[in-house]
Amino acid sequence: MSTWLPSSVMQRMSPDLASFLGNMQAQFMSLQQRTNKLESLAATNARLTAQLVNAEKLIADFRSELASQGNCQITTNASTSSAPTTPKEPGTEASTWATTAAAAHNSVVVPTALSVRKTPRPPSVHRVAASTRMFAIPTGPKGYQYVYIPRSRRLTHREVRNSLKTLGVDTGRILDINFPAKDVVDILVHNQYAEKFQTTLTTVAIEILDAFDPLDPKNIADPKYKSLSDSELEEVAAELHSDRCLKALKYLRPHVAVPVGHFFCDQGWISKEDIPVHSVSGPGAGIHDFQSPSRRTSPRAIYDVLQHCHSLHMLFITETWLLPPSRLPTSWSQIHLYGSPVAGNYRGSMNVSALISLSCPYPVTQIPILSNYALAIKIASLRIVCLYLPPSMSTHNALAVLTSISLTNDTIICGDFNSRLGSLTGDYATNTRGLACCE
Numbered sequence: 001m002s003t004w005l006p007s008s009v010m011q012r013m014s015p016d017l018a019s020f021l022g023n024m025q026a027q028f029m030s031l032q033q034r035t036n037k038l039e040s041l042a043a044t045n046a047r048l049t050a051q052l053v054n055a056e057k058l059i060a061d062f063r064s065e066l067a068s069q070g071n072c073q074i075t076t077n078a079s080t081s082s083a084p085t086t087p088k089e090p091g092t093e094a095s096t097w098a099t100t101a102a103a104a105h106n107s108v109v110v111p112t113a114l115s116v117r118k119t120p121r122p123p124s125v126h127r128v129a130a131s132t133r134m135f136a137i138p139t140g141p142k143g144y145q146y147v148y149i150p151r152s153r154r155l156t157h158r159e160v161r162n163s164l165k166t167l168g169v170d171t172g173r174i175l176d177i178n179f180p181a182k183d184v185v186d187i188l189v190h191n192q193y194a195e196k197f198q199t200t201l202t203t204v205a206i207e208i209l210d211a212f213d214p215l216d217p218k219n220i221a222d223p224k225y226k227s228l229s230d231s232e233l234e235e236v237a238a239e240l241h242s243d244r245c246l247k248a249l250k251y252l253r254p255h256v257a258v259p260v261g262h263f264f265c266d267q268g269w270i271s272k273e274d275i276p277v278h279s280v281s282g283p284g285a286g287i288h289d290f291q292s293p294s295r296r297t298s299p300r301a302i303y304d305v306l307q308h309c310h311s312l313h314m315l316f317i318t319e320t321w322l323l324p325p326s327r328l329p330t331s332w333s334q335i336h337l338y339g340s341p342v343a344g345n346y347r348g349s350m351n352v353s354a355l356i357s358l359s360c361p362y363p364v365t366q367i368p369i370l371s372n373y374a375l376a377i378k379i380a381s382l383r384i385v386c387l388y389l390p391p392s393m394s395t396h397n398a399l400a401v402l403t404s405i406s407l408t409n410d411t412i413i414c415g416d417f418n419s420r421l422g423s424l425t426g427d428y429a430t431n432t433r434g435l436a437c438c439e
Helices: 007-012 015-069 096-106 125-134 157-166 191-203 230-251 254-266 285-290 299-306 395-403 432-438
Strands: 144-150 174-181 184-190 314-318 333-337 352-356 364-367 374-379 382-388 411-416
Touching: 144 191, 144 254, 157 174, 157 184, 174 230, 174 254, 184 191, 230 254, 230 395, 314 374, 314 382, 314 411, 333 364, 333 374, 352 374, 352 382, 395 432
Parallel strands: 382 411
Antiparallel strands: 144 184, 174 184, 314 352, 333 352, 364 374, 374 382
8 A cells, every 4th residue: 555545535434444544554654665775775785795706806816916926915904705784673773873884894995006015226326336435434635625617597506406417417426506606606516526527517518617716806796786895895705705605504414514614714715603513522622612602601611721721821712702791601800802793693703802810910901992803902011912803804804904903012913813824834725815914
């Protein structure tokens, strides 16, 4: 009975019969709905069973193929049971949530891709060579140098590296790439690779600019410096090159940045305070700690330095990195020439300090001097002027500071001039400032 009885028929029946027939009709409709659901579940179960059979066959084929190769294994999450799900009687487990949970529990996971172990790629020749150098005894020339080559247009660092790699250059040996002038590229390499690097470039007709000077004011192309004098342009060129060197140190690995920093300092491009410092221990650690930004006023460091000065009445120290009103942690009397703050750091620069022992038998006074680079002290009848001339200062300005000091028979000039005087002082190198001081 699929439809309700007409109301006219129901009205002619007795109330009990009409109620009975109404209940029967409602039960038949409920049974019909459940039958439809069971038929739908049976069709779904048959479809999943067929998929499971196909998946098991596919897995068996793959296992057979991989077993014949004998080089990898495969695992699967698919269940091996293929028994159809038998619908249960209506009740608590027939609810919507129970049906969803059961479907999730009985779902089949069919692998869509196989994970095959890849054969490791053999290391490249350059990587093997780099690993070999790591355990080799250092031989050949030491140090670093910039190789200058021309460029025809504006380039990026990536373009330079990719182009050099195309030409056969081992880019793993290139430490830094910069653009010191409008039409010049400078490339920092170790001296042991410099000859091979230059040979590779000249083979493809690339000119090496041996006469290029990164401190030449002609390299400045910014029009905002057009009104400056020649001496001012020299100072700007030195500052710009110093900034390029400091930027290069930030991107070098720590074990490379330290020796490269010393190379920059030896060339007079940066100051000693700009050289990256590693933590050290053992003999000499106090000196390193004394020049470390994080521990520059360590009482232990000052103590270690003064332990070597028992026979001295006075000690001058340059680059103490103090800001006013800071003082060194010692009982010795102190006179300071404070420097200017360094941007982004809690320290100063271009400082000069004088420490006077408590056992000094002579009167010591500071002599006023109009210079940011010199500290003048009078001890007994002597006049001592201690200077710190930073590497970024132009040679012209450095000589101007030196010539501004009046010389008398009782005047002593000392300090850190950042000048390399060559054989005159037993040094193995010279720089522009050193040659100018000798003239």
